[in-house]
Every structure is written in C-alpha cells, then in structure tokens.
Amino acid sequence: xxxxxxxxxxxxxxxxxxxxxxxxxxxxxxxxxxxxxxxxxxxxxxxxxxxxxxxxxxxxxxxxxxxxxxxxxxxxxxxxxxxxxxxxxxxxxxxxxxxxxxxxxxxxxxxxxxxxxxxxxxxxxxxxxxxxxxxxxxxxxxxxxxxxxxxxxxxxxxxxxxxxxxxxxxxxxxxxxxxxxxxxxxxxxxxxxxxxxxxxxxxxxxxxxxxxxxxxxxxxxxxxxxxxxxxxxxxxxxxxxxxxxxxxxxxxxxxxxxxxxxxxxxxxxxxxxxxxxxxxxxxxxxxxxxxxxxxxxxxxxxxxxxxxxxxxxxxxxxxxxxxxxxxxxxxxxxxxxxxxxxxxxxxxxxxxxxxxxxxxxxxxxxxxxxxxxxxxxxxxxxxxx
Amino acid sequence: xxxxxxxxxxxxxxxxxxxxxxxxxxxxxxxxxxxxxxxxxxxxxxxxxxxxxxxxxxxxxxxxxxxxxxxxxxxxxxxxxxxxxxxxxxxxxxxxxxxxxxxxxxxxxxxxxxxxxxxxxxxxxxxxxxxxxxxxxxxxxxxxxxxxxxxxxxxxxxxxxxxxxxxxxxxxxxxxxxxxxxxxxxxxxxxxxxxxxxxxxxxxxxxxxxxxxxxxxxxxx
Ligand SMILES: Nc1ncnc2c1ncn2[C@@H]1O[C@H](COP(=O)(O)OP(=O)(O)O)[C@@H](O)[C@H]1O
Ligand SMILES: [Mg+2]
Numbered sequence: 001x002x003x004x005x006x007x008x009x010x011x012x013x014x015x016x017x018x019x020x021x022x023x024x025x026x027x028x029x030x031x032x033x034x035x036x037x038x039x040x041x042x043x044x045x046x047x048x049x050x051x052x053x054x055x056x057x058x059x060x061x062x063x064x065x066x067x068x069x070x071x072x073x074x075x076x077x078x079x080x081x082x083x084x085x086x087x088x089x090x091x092x093x094x095x096x097x098x099x100x101x102x103x104x105x106x107x108x109x110x111x112x113x114x115x116x117x118x119x120x121x122x123x124x125x126x127x128x129x130x131x132x133x134x135x136x137x138x139x140x141x142x143x144x145x146x147x148x149x150x151x152x153x154x155x156x157x158x159x160x161x162x163x164x165x166x167x168x169x170x171x172x173x174x175x176x177x178x179x180x181x182x183x184x185x186x187x188x189x190x191x192x193x194x195x196x197x198x199x200x201x202x203x204x205x206x207x208x209x210x211x212x213x214x215x216x217x218x219x220x221x222x223x224x225x226x227x228x229x230x231x232x233x234x235x236x237x238x239x240x241x242x243x244x245x246x247x248x249x250x251x252x253x254x255x256x257x258x259x260x261x262x263x264x265x266x267x268x269x270x271x272x273x274x275x276x277x278x279x280x281x282x283x284x285x286x287x288x289x290x291x292x293x294x295x296x297x298x299x300x301x302x303x304x305x306x307x308x309x310x311x312x313x314x315x316x317x318x319x320x321x322x323x324x325x326x327x328x329x330x331x332x333x334x335x336x337x338x339x340x341x342x343x344x345x346x347x348x349x350x351x352x353x354x355x356x357x358x359x360x361x362x363x364x365x366x367x368x369x370x371x372x373x374x375x376x377x378x379x380x381x382x383x384x385x
Numbered sequence: 386x387x388x389x390x391x392x393x394x395x396x397x398x399x400x401x402x403x404x405x406x407x408x409x410x411x412x413x414x415x416x417x418x419x420x421x422x423x424x425x426x427x428x429x430x431x432x433x434x435x436x437x438x439x440x441x442x443x444x445x446x447x448x449x450x451x452x453x454x455x456x457x458x459x460x461x462x463x464x465x466x467x468x469x470x471x472x473x474x475x476x477x478x479x480x481x482x483x484x485x486x487x488x489x490x491x492x493x494x495x496x497x498x499x500x501x502x503x504x505x506x507x508x509x510x511x512x513x514x515x516x517x518x519x520x521x522x523x524x525x526x527x528x529x530x531x532x533x534x535x536x537x538x539x540x541x542x543x544x545x546x547x548x549x550x551x552x553x554x555x556x557x558x559x560x561x562x563x564x565x566x567x568x569x570x571x572x573x574x575x576x577x578x579x580x581x582x583x584x585x586x587x588x589x590x591x592x593x594x595x596x597x598x599x600x601x602x603x604x605x606x
Contacts, residue, residue: 002496002502013484297496298462
C-alpha cells in the first residue's frame with residue numbers, strides 16, 4: 001500500500017468522476033491537436049502550391065515608357081533602350097529584414113538580337129534561380145553552362161533549330177543545349193542564355209533589365225517584402241504578382257488565429273470541467289481525508305494522492321487526445337486542402353506536446369482542489385468521531 | 386512515567402453569539418500503560434477532549450504535552466508525523482474505506498511509510514491476526530459484520546504499533562456480546578503496554594479501565 005495505490009483504487013472506485021475528468025481533457029487535447037495539425041497540413045499544402053507558382057515579386061526599372069506585358073503580367077515598362085538596374089544593386093536584397101524568405105532571386109537582361117534575319121528577344125538569366133522561378137519548365141536537352149542557349153518552343157520553331165544545332169549572334173556562335181516545351185507564355189518566343197554572356201552580347205555589362213523574386217513561405221509578408229526591396233532599390237519599381245494563393249494565405253492566417261482562439265477556449269472549458277469534478281470528488285471524500293489526517297498523513301501526502309490521480313487520468317487523456325485529434329485531422333484534411341499534396345504524418349513532437357499539455361492542464365486544474373483537500377480540518381471532517 | 390499531561394485545556398468552537406464552549410479548562414495526567422475511561426453525558430465534551438489529546442484539534446488555550454513534547458507547538462507536518470508514530474484512533478462508526486479490502490484498510494496508515502510492500506502486508510496481516518480476522522483479510526468491509534469491522538478498525542489503529550490508543554465509543558454501535566469481545570481485545574492491548582483512553586457510555590466497559598474521568602459540561606467532575 002502506497003499513496004499511488006490509494007490514488008489508483010480511488011480512480012477505480014469513482015469511475016464516473018474519473019471519466020468526466022478524462023472527457024474534459026480529451027476534448028481539449030484532441031481539439032488542439034486536430035486544429036494545429038490541420039493548420040500545419042494546410043500550410044504545407046500552400047507552401048507546396050507557392051513553389052508551383054514560382055516568382056511572386058517583380059523588380060523593374062522606373063520608367064515613363066509605355067508598358068509591356070510579360071507572361072500576362074503587367075511589368076511597367078521594359079523597353080529595349082531604357083535605363084537599367086545595375087546588377088550589383090541587387091545584392092542589397094540580401095540585406096532586407098525578410099531576406100531569409102527569399103528563395104530565389106533571378107536577374108534578367110533582355111535585348112533584341114538578330115538570328116538568321118529574324119528579330120528575336122534574348123534573355124540572359126541565372127538558370128539556377130530559374131529552376132525555382134520557373135518550376136513548370138520542362139525541356140528537351142539541358143540548360144547551358146557558361147555559354148550556349150535554351151530556346152523557347154516558338155523561337156526554336158521559327159529558327160528551325162533543335163538541340164545540338166548552332167546559330168550566330170553578332171559573329172558569336174552559340175550552341176542550342178535545350179529546347180523548352182510549350183509553356184503558353186511569352187517564354188516560348190525567347191532565347192534564354194547565361195546572364196554574363198548575354199550582357200556581353202547586348203553590350204549591357206553589369207546591367208539588368210528586370211529581376212524576379214520568389215518568396216517561399218505561407219507566412220511571408222509579401223507587401224512588407226515589396227516595401228523592403230523598394231527601400232534598398234530606390235531606382236526600381238517593385239511589385240507583387242497577385243496570386244490566387246495570396247487570398248488563401250490570408251484565409252489560412254485567419255484560420256490559424258481562430259484555431260488558437262478555439263484551442264484556448266476548449267482547453268479552458270476542459271480545465272474548468274476538471275476543476276469542478278475534482279472539487280466535487282474532494283468534497284465527497286471529506287471523511288476519508290479526515291481519516292488520512294488522523295492516521296498521520298501530512299497535507300502534502302493528501303496533495304500527492306489527488307495530483308497522482310489527476311496525472312494518471314491526464315496522461316491517459318493526452319495519449320487518447322492525440323490519437324483522436326490525429327484521426328479527426330486525417331478525416332478532415334481532404335475537405336480543407338485541394339488534391340493529394342497534403343498528408344498528416346505521425347508527429348512525435350505534437351504527440352509529446354499533447355501528452356505534456358494534458359498533464360499540465362490536468363495538474364493545474366487539480367492543484368486548487370488538492371490544496372483545498374490538504375487544508376481540510378480533520379476534526380470537522382470527523383465530526384461523527 | 387507521565388505520558389500525557391493536559392494543563393488547563395479549554396476549547397471554544399466558533400465565535401461571537403454562536404460560539405460553543407466545549408471544554409472549560411481541564412487538567413489531568415495519564416501515565417504510560419494506563420487504561421483510562423472517559424464518561425459523561427452527550428455533548429459534555431468527551432469527543433473534543435479525545436481529539437485534542439489525539440493532536441487533531443487545537444485547544445483554544447491550555448497546553449498538552451505527550452512524552453514531554455508540547456504537541457501544539459509543533460508545525461502541522463511535524464504534528465502529523467507525531468500522530469502517525471504515537472497515536473492510533475478507533476472510531477465508533479469504524480470509518481473503514483469501503484472500496485479497500487480489510488488487509489488494505491489496515492495497511493492504509495503505512496502508505497506514507499518507506500517500507501517494502503511485502504513487509505507492510507505482513508504487518509497488516511499480523512495486526513488482523515491479533516484481532517482474530519486473519520482469514521477474512523481479502524474481504525471488503527461490507528462483507529463482514531459490524532463487530533468485525535470494529536476489530537478491523539482496531540487492527541488499523543495498532544498496525545504501526547503506536548504507544549497510545551484513543552477510542553471514541555468503540556462499542557457504541559455493537560450488541561453486548563460483540564461489545565464484550567471488543568473490550569477483551571482492547572484490554573489485551575493495554576496489558577501489552579499500550580496506553581488507552583476510551584470514551585464509553587457503558588459502566589460495565591468502563592470497569593475494564595484503571596481509572597475514570599468524568600466530564601460534565603466541559604469540566605472534570
Ligand atoms: N466541530 C465543532 N464545531 C462546533 N461545535 C462543536 C464541534 N464539535 C463539537 N461541538 C460542540 O461542542 C460540544 C461538545 O461536543 P463533543 O465534544 O462532541 O461532546 P460529546 O462527545 O461528549 O458528545 C457540543 O455542544 C457540540 O455541539
Ligand atoms: Mg462524542
């Protein structure tokens with residue numbers, strides 16, 4: 001016979017009360033688990049979608065010229081003869097407050113070239129950055145290294161060139177290392193070549209025509225980042241590409257806040273349920289606690305018995321709560337995310353968190369009843385003595 | 386040897402108009418190994434006196450020393466420890482926990498003691514054997530008679546071998562045959578050296594004691 005044995009036999013004896021405490025905590029914990037894992041699955045889903053969207057911030061020079069469109073996006077003015085951004089200025093973007101959210105920065109120099117009597121637009125780009133900025137690109141062949149070119153499907157058709165063929169620009173021979181599949185955008189008509197080579201060909205050394213930025217995270221404050229970039233590039237016009245995702249992101253942010261609110265509320269109700277039930281249990285056991293006192297139990301012994309009971313139920317509620325919350329999320333996830341991208345893996349951190357949260361709430365809510373029990377006057381309790 | 390010394394013990398319950406004075410300054414001495422019976426009318430203050438001696442109920446004034454320890458000068462925890470080591474209570478209405486077996490009930494006072502489970506169990510079984518209930522150790526209180534429950538209450542009081550046993554009307558709810566059995570056990574404990582203070586209404590049972598304290602309206606007669 002130990003204090004733990006007393007706690008356990010008491011739980012067995014008062015199954016109804018134990019069940020109430022369990023239910024209160026279980027509802028709280030499973031709600032928190034379900035909401036939090038739903039939020040994290042939706043975030044993952046959106047992040048995944050963001051990656052599919054590529055660039056979401058454009059940097060173009062300030063200009064009075066007539067506007068051009070690029071890929072259906074308004075670019076302000078990218079005219080061939082206008083003033084351009086100096087490449088080194090772009091380095092400043094690495095110093096903005098949200099620099100960590102910049103997944104890729106793609107400078108681009110644009111200029112007209114003549115190839116076999118055809119006037120075409122040539123784009124000098126950083127192909128590594130373009131993997132992030134144009135995740136939808138697929139190509140026959142491969143990207144060029146230091147020289148060579150990647151042709152848009154329309155450009156390749158016009159020039160009658162394929163992978164491995166060569167063409168001349170300003171007396172320079174360039175090999176086609178790859179041909180893009182049709183994208184349905186203006187990329188189809190372009191010749192893509194390495195940035196440095198193109199700058200040289202176009203006589204625009206260290207100059208760029210525009211730059212694209214991919215900010216990759218669901219919580220990225222895009223408008224804030226646009227402002228930060230504008231501040232470090234006073235000569236440039238920085239703008240956000242409005243995306244469908246943006247609206248979803250706002251919804252998600254609201255949902256996240258709502259989830260925290262609901263979690264707190266449900267936990268509060270759960271802990272009140274625990275408090276009231278434990279208080280009732282203590283009141284029911286007044287005589288018993290009086291007997292314990294008469295036997296020489298200290299107040300701390302009584303507290304220990306009650307907190308042990310609370311800890312046993314809370315631990316159980318934590319485990320069950322995680323499992324219930326987990327299953328509910330699995331069931332709900334198809335309703336909240338599109339397609340198949342999102343899945344809910346077993347999350348050991350969340351499981352441990354749920355367990356600890358449950359025990360913490362259970363003990364916190366039982367601490368007052370336990371304290372009250374330890375302060376019972378044994379003489380009063382044993383009035384029938 | 387003086388075991389218990391009460392000096393001018395007074396107890397008042399409540400305050401103001403509703404205040405009840407249960408004891409009005411009682412002094413007595415009880416020697417080690419003595420068997421004292423306490424008698425008096427209902428409401429005269431016997432239970433109050435017993436709970437004060439049992440260190441469960443602080444007197445409003447006066448001093449109680451047990452083995453020269455001023456028990457009410459001790460802190461709450463120290464007093465609880467003192468109670469565990471020195472005093473065994475036997476209640477009139479048994480106060481057994483209905484969901485524990487007889488053996489478990491008897492082991493209860495040992496729950497706060499650092500000791501092997503098996504050792505606690507053998508101590509409990511020895512105490513049960515002492516009151517003649519070894520065979521019924523695994524029964525629940527509801528499965529034995531009232532007299533047997535009272536004997537379990539005695540076993541529980543003596544399991545930690547305290548030097549003092551306080552019994553408040555231990556035979557009050559029992560028929561005379563069972564009452565006599567209980568008195569036999571209590572008398573036996575006294576002859577083994579335990580100091581016993583017993584409240585009773587029955588003069589026959591009071592006759593087992595060495596000495597009688599008569600309480601009337603909060604004072605000793
Ligand atoms: N906890 C208490 N609170 C208030 N009054 C009490 C309490 N315990 C006893 N009394 C009062 O003190 C007086 C003595 O009671 P008690 O010691 O129980 O007497 P007895 O055991 O001789 O019947 C009675 O008037 C009783 O009502
Ligand atoms: Mg009484």
